[in-house]
Amino acid sequence: MTGIGRRGVLGAAGAVLAMPAVRAGAQGTGASQGVKIGLVAVQTGPQAALGTQLRDGFLQGLKHLDGKLGGLPAEVLVIDDELRPEVAVTKVRAAIERDRVDFVVGVVFSNILAAIIRPVTESGTFLISTNAGPSTLAGRGCNPFFFTTSYNNDQVHSVMGQAAQDSSYKRVFVLTPNYQAGRDAAAGFKSRFKGEVVDEVYVPLTQLDFSAELAKIAAAKPDAVFTFMPGGLGVNLVRQYRQAGLASIPFLSTFTVDEATLPAQGEAALGFYSAASWAPNMDNPANTKFVKDFETGYGYVPATYAAQAYDGAMLVDSAIRKVGGRLGDKDAVRAAIRAAQFQSVRGPFEFGANHYPVQDFWLCQVAKRADGKFQTETVRKVLSRDTDPYAAECRMR
Amino acid sequence: MSLGLLLVQGLNGLQFGVLLFLVAAGLTLVFGVMDFINLAHGVQYMLGAYFGASLAAWTGSFWLGLALALPAALVCGLVLEWLVFRHLYERDHLSQVLATFGVILFLNQAVRAIWGSAPLQMPVPALLEGGVTLMPGLQYPVYRIAILAAGLAVAGLLWLLVERTRIGALVRAGATHAPMVAALGVDIRGLFMLVFGFGAMLAGFAGVMAAPILSVDPGMGDTVLILAFVVIVIGGIGSVRGAFIAALLVGVIETLGRSLLPDLLRLVMAASPARQAGAALGSMLVYIAMALILAVRPRGLFPVRG
Numbered sequence: 121m122t123g124i125g126r127r128g129v130l131g132a133a134g135a136v137l138a139m140p141a142v143r144a145g146a147q148g149t150g151a152s153q154g155v156k157i158g159l160v161a162v163q164t165g166p167q168a169a170l171g172t173q174l175r176d177g178f179l180q181g182l183k184h185l186d187g188k189l190g191g192l193p194a195e196v197l198v199i200d201d202e203l204r205p206e207v208a209v210t211k212v213r214a215a216i217e218r219d220r221v222d223f224v225v226g227v228v229f230s231n232i233l234a235a236i237i238r239p240v241t242e243s244g245t246f247l248i249s250t251n252a253g254p255s256t257l258a259g260r261g262c263n264p265f266f267f268t269t270s271y272n273n274d275q276v277h278s279v280m281g282q283a284a285q286d287s288s289y290k291r292v293f294v295l296t297p298n299y300q301a302g303r304d305a306a307a308g309f310k311s312r313f314k315g316e317v318v319d320e321v322y323v324p325l326t327q328l329d330f331s332a333e334l335a336k337i338a339a340a341k342p343d344a345v346f347t348f349m350p351g352g353l354g355v356n357l358v359r360q361y362r363q364a365g366l367a368s369i370p371f372l373s374t375f376t377v378d379e380a381t382l383p384a385q386g387e388a389a390l391g392f393y394s395a396a397s398w399a400p401n402m403d404n405p406a407n408t409k410f411v412k413d414f415e416t417g418y419g420y421v422p423a424t425y426a427a428q429a430y431d432g433a434m435l436v437d438s439a440i441r442k443v444g445g446r447l448g449d450k451d452a453v454r455a456a457i458r459a460a461q462f463q464s465v466r467g468p469f470e471f472g473a474n475h476y477p478v479q480d481f482w483l484c485q486v487a488k489r490a491d492g493k494f495q496t497e498t499v500r501k502v503l504s505r506d507t508d509p510y511a512a513e514c515r516m517r
Numbered sequence: 518m519s520l521g522l523l524l525v526q527g528l529n530g531l532q533f534g535v536l537l538f539l540v541a542a543g544l545t546l547v548f549g550v551m552d553f554i555n556l557a558h559g560v561q562y563m564l565g566a567y568f569g570a571s572l573a574a575w576t577g578s579f580w581l582g583l584a585l586a587l588p589a590a591l592v593c594g595l596v597l598e599w600l601v602f603r604h605l606y607e608r609d610h611l612s613q614v615l616a617t618f619g620v621i622l623f624l625n626q627a628v629r630a631i632w633g634s635a636p637l638q639m640p641v642p643a644l645l646e647g648g649v650t651l652m653p654g655l656q657y658p659v660y661r662i663a664i665l666a667a668g669l670a671v672a673g674l675l676w677l678l679v680e681r682t683r684i685g686a687l688v689r690a691g692a693t694h695a696p697m698v699a700a701l702g703v704d705i706r707g708l709f710m711l712v713f714g715f716g717a718m719l720a721g722f723a724g725v726m727a728a729p730i731l732s733v734d735p736g737m738g739d740t741v742l743i744l745a746f747v748v749i750v751i752g753g754i755g756s757v758r759g760a761f762i763a764a765l766l767v768g769v770i771e772t773l774g775r776s777l778l779p780d781l782l783r784l785v786m787a788a789s790p791a792r793q794a795g796a797a798l799g800s801m802l803v804y805i806a807m808a809l810i811l812a813v814r815p816r817g818l819f820p821v822r823g
Contacts, residue, residue, distance in 0.1 A: 164626070166736050168634035298796045320789075321779070322796035326740050328731050331529035331661070332776040338655030339522045355636045355732035363641070363730065365648055365656025384636035384732055 154193040155440060158221035162228050163200035167351055169380050170228045170425050174250060176418045177426030181433025190440020205235035212236045216243050222447050223248060225432050230254040241265035244450060250432040251425055259510030262474040267457055269431045271397055272476055272508035276374050277308025279395035279481040280346060283502050284372055289343035290315045295333055296348045298322035305348035305374060318342050330357050334364045344370040355384045362388040377486050379423035382494040389486045394496055398427045398466040399484045401497040407465040421495050431464050438462040474514035478507050521652030526776050532661050534768020535668025539723035540741055541748040541760045542675060543716025549755015549821055550692040551709050553606055554613045557620040558720055559738030565590045565721025566728040567628060570639040579642035586725045587718055594717020598710055629735045639728035664726050672761050679757055688712060692755055692821060747803060751810050753817030762818060767803055774802035
């Protein structure tokens, strides 16, 4: 009795918290024949900027589709996971059980995805991650109800390793935060880089001042530096790296310089490298339209978080269209998502056997546009139609 | 490890220590003089950085931004004192901790609502751009040297103020014999308010100075706050001199520990575990030092009260 009561209260609390949900395209709310999307995007805490990018990217997709997905009027419930797994689970459960969402889309961080993957997929709801792509769900843990429109995290780090190899750097200095993802980044880089790693330095996740590490880099005189410093860490590192006069040493990074952090990094990041499967300057009609309308609508330059979420909206649209709106037939929906018959902003797009994209990866570089804003731009293609390294372990038929 | 690298790391440590001192000075005064635990002190540091960054962007000048941010931080401190903290002086420490923690949550979220959650940028002033070559390949930014100089100057002024002026004498007297000072006809509430506002302004000053090298984002004060508490505990609560010595100590231990430990450990163990153990131990070192110092001197290096 008390258990049920408490769960009810929690569910209600979750619902209240989810209230500031944006009800996009709710014109014509007869909505019995509509489609409901639970959009999981962190809106509070230091990483909220990334969740905002993701949310706006998805909503931009919906705008281009006139508020409809596959011809059905769409309603979007924005779920703020607060970057706290237990909060995410409560709110997502409420969205599934009470609001009866048809798809759960979004998720910036892997730990949130890890928390909600079971509640969502076990209820027979499709979960489409537009950013988090942990290797745990790519190999043995692959799931028939899970898709991602981003990448496997390890792939991106290994792209930078390949790029360093291609540029024939001999000695590289590796600098990452001291936690699982940081060590994975170093390992991913080294999986394709065959030269000498002169030193590997791990810093606490709360590090503000990199002066000690920068002095070490100067003393080691490497051919290049590889780093993975997400969010505020990257803002600090990039500016201090520039101020220390080290910018003549190529700065190879993953998730460190992107459109979410560039407004704070500005000139300091100019010429620094990143690895990605998409950049705002990619020249294809879908992308040109996306970037132009996104900037007009939201007033900032989209990052991969927005682009992949936009692709997510297009993917859901294509799947619903393909099954003619019959969302009850799960196998048909799965086949339709897998077919991925939509125009991705990164050009060619297809899913591998483990529901992770098989795609091209690029070396990108920070550039200043004519209007004074900063963005990453493609330099050269590093990997073509790359399948992630865990796909072979996936037992899904 | 070359001598040049050691010198640069030492300077880095001192510069970080000076920044910590600016935050810790206000904290130790408020804690020592008013016996009031103010967890929201780190928020003052964040507000200073935000005021500095947005006012500098608005006026187009770092110096104007700095000059305007200081009174803004002062006003914020006074308003908070008047609105919230004043009602907590008579309460026990637990109520103070709870209430000031609430202020942190409120202001972090308010900052996010006003300025957004993406980090802000504050440019280095043209006068202090560039660097000096202390070791080959590394430019030591002039701006960091300026932080060091400004911090030392503030420390000197603060010493003069506390030890050599009438107000300073009142503050010191108020710390040990508050009822007596009040009985002598001094407005102790007004004095406390002054101390509080001044402490808030110092933290704001640290925030503005740090803004060009660190990222200005919501929650930036929380990390600094923890180290500031370590500093005032090591230094002896209420002692400005203790806070100064302890801040430099913590800054140097942090920086040198982080950079030297992995290399030292590599002498006795394999490279890969040495790196990770070194990194872990390096971030613990400050707390280990605090434990050792407290074991020998339980009231800190320069205890104020007998």
